[in-house]
Amino acid sequence: MSINARSHIRIARPSRDLAAAERFWREGLGLSVVWRTQGDHAPGEHDLLMLGWPEADWHLELVHEAARPVEPRPTEEDLLVVYLDGPVPEDLVAALERHGGKRVLSPNPYWNEWGVTIEDPDGYRLVLCTRAWSNS
Incomplete structure (x- = not known):
C-alpha cells in the first residue's frame, strides 16, 4: 500500500x-x-x-511514563486546528473550559479573527476555526 x-x-x-x-x-x-x-x-x-x-x-x-516522565514543551504555535465551517459554539468552548481548558489569545492575529484558541491541560493549543478548509 x-x-x-x-x-x-x-x-x-x-x-x-x-x-x-x-x-x-x-x-x-x-x-x-x-x-x-x-x-x-x-x-x-x-x-x-x-x-x-x-x-x-x-x-x-x-x-x-511515570518512571521517566517527559515534560510537554508546547509553544504558542503548536496548534491542532479543527475547521468548523461556521460559528464556534459557545457551549463547546464552555465544555472545554469546564474540562480543564483555558481560552487564550493567539500571537497570530489570524486565529483570533477566525477562531477560538483553547489551551489543553498540557499547554498544547486547540483552535476551533470558523472557516472551512480543503486541500483540493
Whole structure:
C-alpha cells in the first residue's frame, strides 16, 4: 500500500496527566477513546491514550511514563486546528473550559479573527476555526 490522502495520521504528544487530558479531549471536545493501555505490562512501557473520532483519518496519542516522565514543551504555535465551517459554539468552548481548558489569545492575529484558541491541560493549543478548509 502506498501513502495517499487516506493514509492515517497519528499526532503523538507527551502528557503530564492522562486523566486530565482525557477529560479535556473526550468530555470537552467529544473525541472517543480509540485505545488505551497501562504501562504495567513490561519495564519501560508507558501509559498510552489514543483519542479520535471513529471515522477520522487521524487520532491523537497521549503518552506518560511515570518512571521517566517527559515534560510537554508546547509553544504558542503548536496548534491542532479543527475547521468548523461556521460559528464556534459557545457551549463547546464552555465544555472545554469546564474540562480543564483555558481560552487564550493567539500571537497570530489570524486565529483570533477566525477562531477560538483553547489551551489543553498540557499547554498544547486547540483552535476551533470558523472557516472551512480543503486541500483540493
